[in-house]
Amino acid sequence: xxxxxxxxxxxxxxxxxxxxxxxxxxxxxxxxxxxxxxxxxxxxxxxxxxxxxxxxxxxxxxxxxxxxxxxxxxxxxxxxxxxxxxxxxxxxxxxxxxxxxxxxxxxxxxxxxxxxxxxxxxxxxxxxxxxxxxxxxxxxxxxxxxxxxxxxxxxxxxxxxxxxxxxxxxxxxxxxxxxxxxxxxxxxxxxxxxxxxxxxxxxxxxxxxxxxxxxxxxxxxxxxxxxxxxxxxxxxxxxxxxxxxxxxxxxxxxxxxxxxxxxxxxxxxxxxxxxxxxxxxxxxxxxxxxxxxxxxxxxxxxxxxxxxxxxxxxxxxxxxxxxxxxxxxxxxxxxxxxxxxxxxxxxxxxxxxxxxxxxxxxxxxxxxxxxxxxxxxxxxxxxxxxxxxxxxxxxxxxxxxxxxxxxxxxxxxxxxxxxxxxxxxxxxxxxxxxxxxxxxxxxxxxxxxxxxxxxxxxxxxxxxxxxxxxxxxxxxxxxxxxxxxxxxxxxxxxxxxxxxxxxxxxxxxxxxxxxxxxxxxxxxxxxxxxxxxxxxxxxxxxxxxxxxxxxxxxxxxxxxxxxxxxxxxxxxxxxxxxxxxxxxxxxxxxxxxxx
Amino acid sequence: xxxxxxxxxxxxxxxxxxxxxxxxxxxxxxxxxxxxxxxxxxxxxxxxxxxxxxxxxxxxxxxxxxxxxxxxxxxxxxxxxxxxxxxxxxxxxxxxxxxxxxxxxxxxxxxxxxxxx
Numbered sequence: 001x002x003x004x005x006x007x008x009x010x011x012x013x014x015x016x017x018x019x020x021x022x023x024x025x026x027x028x029x030x031x032x033x034x035x036x037x038x039x040x041x042x043x044x045x046x047x048x049x050x051x052x053x054x055x056x057x058x059x060x061x062x063x064x065x066x067x068x069x070x071x072x073x074x075x076x077x078x079x080x081x082x083x084x085x086x087x088x089x090x091x092x093x094x095x096x097x098x099x100x101x102x103x104x105x106x107x108x109x110x111x112x113x114x115x116x117x118x119x120x121x122x123x124x125x126x127x128x129x130x131x132x133x134x135x136x137x138x139x140x141x142x143x144x145x146x147x148x149x150x151x152x153x154x155x156x157x158x159x160x161x162x163x164x165x166x167x168x169x170x171x172x173x174x175x176x177x178x179x180x181x182x183x184x185x186x187x188x189x190x191x192x193x194x195x196x197x198x199x200x201x202x203x204x205x206x207x208x209x210x211x212x213x214x215x216x217x218x219x220x221x222x223x224x225x226x227x228x229x230x231x232x233x234x235x236x237x238x239x240x241x242x243x244x245x246x247x248x249x250x251x252x253x254x255x256x257x258x259x260x261x262x263x264x265x266x267x268x269x270x271x272x273x274x275x276x277x278x279x280x281x282x283x284x285x286x287x288x289x290x291x292x293x294x295x296x297x298x299x300x301x302x303x304x305x306x307x308x309x310x311x312x313x314x315x316x317x318x319x320x321x322x323x324x325x326x327x328x329x330x331x332x333x334x335x336x337x338x339x340x341x342x343x344x345x346x347x348x349x350x351x352x353x354x355x356x357x358x359x360x361x362x363x364x365x366x367x368x369x370x371x372x373x374x375x376x377x378x379x380x381x382x383x384x385x386x387x388x389x390x391x392x393x394x395x396x397x398x399x400x401x402x403x404x405x406x407x408x409x410x411x412x413x414x415x416x417x418x419x420x421x422x423x424x425x426x427x428x429x430x431x432x433x434x435x436x437x438x439x440x441x442x443x444x445x446x447x448x449x450x451x452x453x454x455x456x457x458x459x460x461x462x463x464x465x466x467x468x469x470x471x472x473x474x475x476x477x478x479x480x481x482x483x484x485x486x487x488x489x490x491x492x493x494x495x496x497x498x499x500x501x502x503x504x505x506x507x508x509x510x511x512x513x514x515x516x517x518x519x520x521x522x523x524x525x526x527x528x529x530x531x532x533x534x535x536x537x538x539x540x541x542x543x544x545x546x547x548x549x550x551x552x553x554x555x556x557x558x559x560x561x562x563x564x565x566x567x568x569x570x571x572x573x574x575x576x577x578x579x580x581x582x583x584x585x586x587x588x589x590x591x592x593x594x595x
Numbered sequence: 596x597x598x599x600x601x602x603x604x605x606x607x608x609x610x611x612x613x614x615x616x617x618x619x620x621x622x623x624x625x626x627x628x629x630x631x632x633x634x635x636x637x638x639x640x641x642x643x644x645x646x647x648x649x650x651x652x653x654x655x656x657x658x659x660x661x662x663x664x665x666x667x668x669x670x671x672x673x674x675x676x677x678x679x680x681x682x683x684x685x686x687x688x689x690x691x692x693x694x695x696x697x698x699x700x701x702x703x704x705x706x707x708x709x710x711x712x
Binding site for chain 2: 101104239
């Protein structure tokens with residue numbers, strides 16, 4: 001680069017000759033040079049700005065384009081997932097307490113059509129009708145030849161049907177993969193399982209959602225992808241459930257009942273080993289809910305938790321246990337049960353107008369005396385009675401883990417006065433479900449601790465808060481045993497498994513208030529083995545009538561008790577209970593004497 | 596000196612570019628292998644699920660009960676009954692196997708007299 005000197009000698013000399021100031025030349029040259037420098041630096045700065053501008057433009061274009069691409073494409077899983085993380089897209093299985101499969105998934109396909117891709121819509125309709133005779137031919141033809149671009153034809157098809165549709169060879173008929181919920185045991189434990197259905201549906205996949213029972217209650221757990229290979233373990237024992245269902249079904253038919261339910265509960269954990277409600281249904285093909293008529297006539301009605309009825313005399317044991325717990329009476333306290341007894345203007349009578357005279361508390365339970373329990377309840381008082389029943393869980397729906405359970409809210413007297421105290425003491429005026437009753441009896445069976453019914457498998461005993469003393473529970477158990485050995489439940493004697501229990505026969509309320517003639521709910525609430533109870537079994541028959549005698553018999557002693565006894569005989573060995581000899585009550589001997 | 600540095604830098608850039616190119620393809624290959632494996636695992640899982648469902652379906656209590664009833668002549672299967680529980684002393688020990696006895700019929704005298712020394 002040639003730099004022009006600031007004081008070029010030729011011009012300086014020339015200027016000196018002319019007598020001009022040579023500094024002016026230098027200043028002039030400096031000015032020119034500065035202008036050139038300024039121009040150059042401006043150009044450079046402008047160039048840099050341009051480059052920077054282009055750079056930013058490109059960067060923002062890339063970001064914008066990437067955002068656009070991400071927004072318009074389908075999401076995909078990152079290919080390089082962290083090793084060891086097992087994520088399953090399917091709904092988790094449900095297994096029983098021994099790991100037997102109760103609900104699983106099955107891959108199947110749905111059939112859909114894109115009529116604008118069809119070559120021969122009329123022919124396709126004819127051939128489809130041959131494969132699926134239940135389709136509506138006219139409607140299908142209208143859809144295929146109309147303006148529709150997409151329609152579902154079948155939600156679930158079998159592999160054979162899929163092959164048959166394949167063989168039609170119509171490019172407009174397409175298959176969408178589907179996960180189907182499968183209950184391999186059919187109607188077994190149908191009310192517990194509930195059922196599943198499809199939620200949002202797409203061509204590539206569809207959501208499987210629970211619609212009832214445990215499927216709905218545990219929906220969040222079952223749908224969580226992290227639980228895909230961790231099946232949900234229930235407390236149900238499949239074998240026991242199957243045996244119970246069979247025996248209860250036989251019993252229901254034999255006793256001409258229109259419905260039946262049974263609950264078998266572990267008294268130490270509150271685990272429900274089996275819960276049957278008949279009539280039943282197949283959760284693989286769940287029927288539609290009835291819109292008209294009585295809800296309890298539908299097979300979907302779960303009698304064990306939704307069947308809220310007055311359960312009758314089975315409640316008497318709670319009154320007796322509380323009286324002993326409070327020290328009002330002992331098992332041997334004599335109470336006059338003779339009439340007349342009037343409370344709040346109402347006469348309290350006995351079954352068939354009997355009169356049992358003077359009875360011990362045990363005698364009251366054995367003979368099922370309404371007046372006797374009523375008098376005990378009057379001693380206890382309304383407040384303490386309410387408190388006791390509340391502690392046993394009779395005031396709230398059971399926390400049993402199926403959605404229907406929350407609907408089984410007990411019906412309580414609106415004003416709990418003296419009359420209510422007396423009627424509730426023998427099981428009238430308070431309606432509850434068999435599940436409530438099972439929890440209440442479990443508290444007596446396990447020595448006085450509250451039991452919360454649960455459907456989840458427990459790892460060990462669950463000890464709830466104490467609701468009655470050990471002594472009161474033991475005395476109540478002895479009374480329940482006496483009901484079987486000398487009282488109304490004599491049919492419940494099963495050799496080897498000493499059953500203790502209480503019968504209850506309650507008139508059914510009519511649809512317009514009052515009670516119906518000749519329709520009863522017969523209940524037998526029992527525990528076995530009575531000297532050291534492990535399980536509580538509640539059997540309830542809806543409108544049973546036993547017709548082997550001269551007159552039709554409806555009491556629980558003739559209907560529910562034989563069914564329960566047969567169930568214990570059949571189920572106890574399956575539960576691993578070995579028959580035992582009942583220990584005699586120890587003779588009162590003096591171990592040491594002191595003088 | 597500077598030229599050498601430039602040449603070395605250029606070569607190392609070429610080398611690194613080549614390495615990155617190969618690594619890229621190796622990674623793609625590994626990812627696609629992993630994808631294939633995952634696909635196989637998924638297929639195996641779904642086959643397993645079908646087999647499990649089939650097993651549960653074939654072993655459903657209704658079917659087993661019907662089979663037991665159909666084949667009662669041959670199997671004599673009845674529901675478990677309380678009197679089928681036994682105690683351990685009710686189980687008889689199998690008879691001890693008799694020890695084999697040999698009769699000595701053809702005795703052989705053994706002597707070391709003629710053994711080579």
